[in-house]
Amino acid sequence: MPQPHLPIVAIVGRPNVGKSRLFNRYAGERRALVEDRPGITRDRITAEVVVGGRRILLVDTAGLAPDPESPLETAVQAQAEMAVAQADAILFVVDARAGLLPEDEQIARTLRRSDKPLALAVNKVDRVDYAGRTSEFHRLGLSPMDEISAEHGMGCFDVLEALVAAIPPTLDAEPVRDDPRVVRIALVGRPNVGKSSLTNRLLGEERVVVSDEPGTTRDRIEVALEKGGAAYVLMDTAGIRRPGRRDRPAERGSALMSVLSLERADVALLVVDASEGLTDQDAHVAAEIRERGCAVVVIANKWDLVSAGEQGSDAKAVLDQITHGLRFLPDVQIVPLSAKTGARVARVFPAVEAAARAGQRRISTADLNRWLQHVVASNAPAASRGSGGSSRPVRFLYMTQTDVRPPTFLFFCSNPGAVQDAYRRYLENKLREAFDFSGTPIRIRLRARGDRDDSSRPSTPPSDGAERGRGRQRRGSRKRAQR
Numbered sequence: 001m002p003q004p005h006l007p008i009v010a011i012v013g014r015p016n017v018g019k020s021r022l023f024n025r026y027a028g029e030r031r032a033l034v035e036d037r038p039g040i041t042r043d044r045i046t047a048e049v050v051v052g053g054r055r056i057l058l059v060d061t062a063g064l065a066p067d068p069e070s071p072l073e074t075a076v077q078a079q080a081e082m083a084v085a086q087a088d089a090i091l092f093v094v095d096a097r098a099g100l101l102p103e104d105e106q107i108a109r110t111l112r113r114s115d116k117p118l119a120l121a122v123n124k125v126d127r128v129d130y131a132g133r134t135s136e137f138h139r140l141g142l143s144p145m146d147e148i149s150a151e152h153g154m155g156c157f158d159v160l161e162a163l164v165a166a167i168p169p170t171l172d173a174e175p176v177r178d179d180p181r182v183v184r185i186a187l188v189g190r191p192n193v194g195k196s197s198l199t200n201r202l203l204g205e206e207r208v209v210v211s212d213e214p215g216t217t218r219d220r221i222e223v224a225l226e227k228g229g230a231a232y233v234l235m236d237t238a239g240i241r242r243p244g245r246r247d248r249p250a251e252r253g254s255a256l257m258s259v260l261s262l263e264r265a266d267v268a269l270l271v272v273d274a275s276e277g278l279t280d281q282d283a284h285v286a287a288e289i290r291e292r293g294c295a296v297v298v299i300a301n302k303w304d305l306v307s308a309g310e311q312g313s314d315a316k317a318v319l320d321q322i323t324h325g326l327r328f329l330p331d332v333q334i335v336p337l338s339a340k341t342g343a344r345v346a347r348v349f350p351a352v353e354a355a356a357r358a359g360q361r362r363i364s365t366a367d368l369n370r371w372l373q374h375v376v377a378s379n380a381p382a383a384s385r386g387s388g389g390s391s392r393p394v395r396f397l398y399m400t401q402t403d404v405r406p407p408t409f410l411f412f413c414s415n416p417g418a419v420q421d422a423y424r425r426y427l428e429n430k431l432r433e434a435f436d437f438s439g440t441p442i443r444i445r446l447r448a449r450g451d452r453d454d455s456s457r458p459s460t461p462p463s464d465g466a467e468r469g470r471g472r473q474r475r476g477s478r479k480r481a482q483r
Contacts, residue, residue: 006048006055006056006057007054007056007057007088007089007164007167008056008057008059008087008088008089009056009057009058009059009087009088009089009090009091009160009163009164009167010059010061010087010089010090010091011023011058011059011060011061011091011093012061012090012091012092012093012107012111013092013093013094013095013104013107014094014101014103014104014107016095017093017094017095017098017123017124018093018095018123018124018150018151019060019061019093020060021150021151022093022121022123022148022150022156023047023058023060025150025153025156026047026049026051026058026156026157026160027047027049027058028049051157051160051161051164052161052164052165054164054167054169056164056167059087087116088116088117088167089116089117089118089119089163089164089166089167090111090114090116090117090118090119091119091121091159091160091163092107092108092111092118092119092120092121092142093121093123094120094121094122094123094137094140095123095124096122096123096124096125096133096134096147097124097133099133099136100133100136100137100139100140104137104140105139105140108140108141108142111142112141112142117163117166117167118142118163119142119144119145119146119159119160119162119163120137120140120142120143120144120145120146121145121146121148121155121156121159122134122137122145122146122147122148123148123149123150124149124150124151125147125148125149125154125155126149126151126152126154134147144159144162146158146159146162181230181231182224182231182232182233183230183231183232183233183266183267183352183353183356184232184233184235184264184265184266184267185232185233185234185235185265185266185267185268185269185352186235186237186261186262186264186265186267186268186269186294187199187234187235187236187237187268187269187271188237188261188262188268188269188270188271188285188288188289189270189271189272189282189285190279190281190282190285192273193271193272193273193301193302194271194273194301194302194339194340195236195237195271196236197301197339197340198269198271198299198301198337198339198345198348199223199234199236200339201339201342201345202225202234202345202348202349203223203225203234222234222235223236227349228349230349230353232349232352235261235264235265237261262288262289262292262294263292265294266294266295266356266359266360266405267294267295267296267297267352267355267356267359267439268289268294268295268296268297269296269297269299269348269352270282270285270286270289270296270297270298270299271299271301272298272299272300272301272322273301273302274300274301274302274303274305274306274318274322274336275302275305275306277318277321277322278321278322278325278326282325283325283326286298286326286328286329287328289329290328290329290441293405293406293441293443294359294405294406294441295355295356295358295359295405295406295439295440295441296329296332296355296439296440297332297333297335297348297351297352297355297439298322298326298329298332298333298334298335299335299337299348300318300319300322300334300335300336300337301337301338301339302338302339302340303315303336303337303338303343303344304338304340304341304343306318306336315336318336319334319336322334329441330428330429330432330438331432331437331438331439332438332439333351333354333355333438333439335347335348335351351439354438354439355438355439355440358407358436358437358438358439358440359404359405359406359407359439359440360404360405361404361407361435361436361437361440362401362404362407363401363407363435365398365399365400365401368399368400368401368409369398369399371430371431371434371435372396372398372399372411375426375427375430376396379426380393381393381394381396381418381419381420381423382394382418382420382423383418392414392415393414394413394414394415394418394419395413395414396411396412396413397412397413397414397449398412399411399412402445403443406440406441406442406443407437407440407442407443408442408443408444408445409431409442409443409444409445410445410446410447411427411444411445411446411447412447412448412449413446413447413448414448414449415448416446416447416448419446424444424446427444428442428444
């Protein structure tokens with residue numbers, strides 16, 4: 001299925017002029033990191049927005065620096081320039097507080113050579129003493145030129161609406177963002193394990209900045225692609241560090257964005273460094289995936305650095321160590337590969353498809369209850385103790401599936417609080433064995449017939465209003481008892 005082309009508007013400018021703050025203003029959410037330090041945005045960030053009744057794809061870019069100094073800065077500039085080349089219109093942002101700088105003039109000369117619609121936004125005019133500086137930007141020879149304040153919203157949408165109106169209407173198309181046939185894949189893991197290299201290898205192009213410097217990717221990058229007739233969206237994310245090691249605002253924001261990507265993903269690719277083996281931090285990221293209910297495939301990257309050993313003993317030891325460390329992710333598929341050489345990368349998408357199907361799998365109520373009768377008859381739950389010391393068997397009445405992503409099952413029984421953790425694990429293992437839920441978490445909820453909540457473990461915390469209501473009931477019962 002070909003991806004329709006949405007009109008693309010790229011926000012460009014030198015570093016630290018407020019591009020990411022303006023992008024967040026347009027997107028209506030904090031998609032790009034904002035920090036008062038140049039160079040925070042390193043990759044393109046995109047968002048679909050509606051402007052003047054037209055849907056467009058807005059792209060936030062890293063700052064265009066005319067003379068990048070380091071190899072990493074050079075790679076960042078290549079990404080920004082690629083975004084400009086692919087754009088249908090360009091919003092050039094400059095800084096009124098700093099005034100017109102030679103870098104602005106050099107960027108403007110480059111942009112004037114393009115025949116694409118172009119608008120100039122003079123940002124940070126929220127103070128009267130800065131507003132007078134805008135006249136000097138007429139020297140750039142760009143029009144229209146508008147004064148804006150990304151921080152307070154002044155003039156932001158006027159300049160964008162005028163720019164979008166200049167885009168030929170033939171570029172409009174309906175988006176496929178919510179198409180259920182599109183599998184959303186989040187690449188997650190600790191920093192510097194090769195997530196961006198794998199993203200580029202899967203895409204077949206240098207779409208994401210790759211550097212030996214850890215933490216190069218700080219934002220969430222989304223790219224659509226097709227493979228074997230199936231449609232995917234790849235979401236490359238910043239590495240997730242331990243909470244105690246997130247000592248900079250940018251790193252804390254990056255970790256949050258990685259978690260938000262897991263919320264939106266159908267499948268997570270957990271990328272680990274096979275040459276180092278599974279670390280505690282890898283297990284922490286895996287726990288985040290499980291907590292979010294996301295299906296998962298484990299990628300053992302840098303497999304080219306793993307010695308085959310005698311009869312493959314070293315390779316087997318690495319796989320065994322990863323499997324043991326992730327034993328709380330039952331039946332997860334591990335794909336050893338090398339993003340650098342491309343070896344075994346072809347195995348990724350079949351594994352993703354299998355995990356996505358498992359996460360979306362629904363089982364009929366009739367099949368579930370036939371299964372329930374069999375597993376309970378094979379291994380009955382332990383009896384519960386009554387108030388007088390007598391034993392009462394826990395009876396399972398019936399069950400149903402209530403949700404997918406992750407598959408969630410509701411069991412009705414006589415005494416949910418008496419069902420032990422070991423029996424919950426038994427039910428989960430038997431569900432996986434019977435219905436093939438490999439690679440996806442399973443949620444099991446227990447409920448007494450007629451009750452609205454699992455008496456042993458609420459699936460969600462009680463609301464403040466519900467908690468206050470229960471508090472009033474308890475206080476009323478104590479007063480009645482005292483009377």
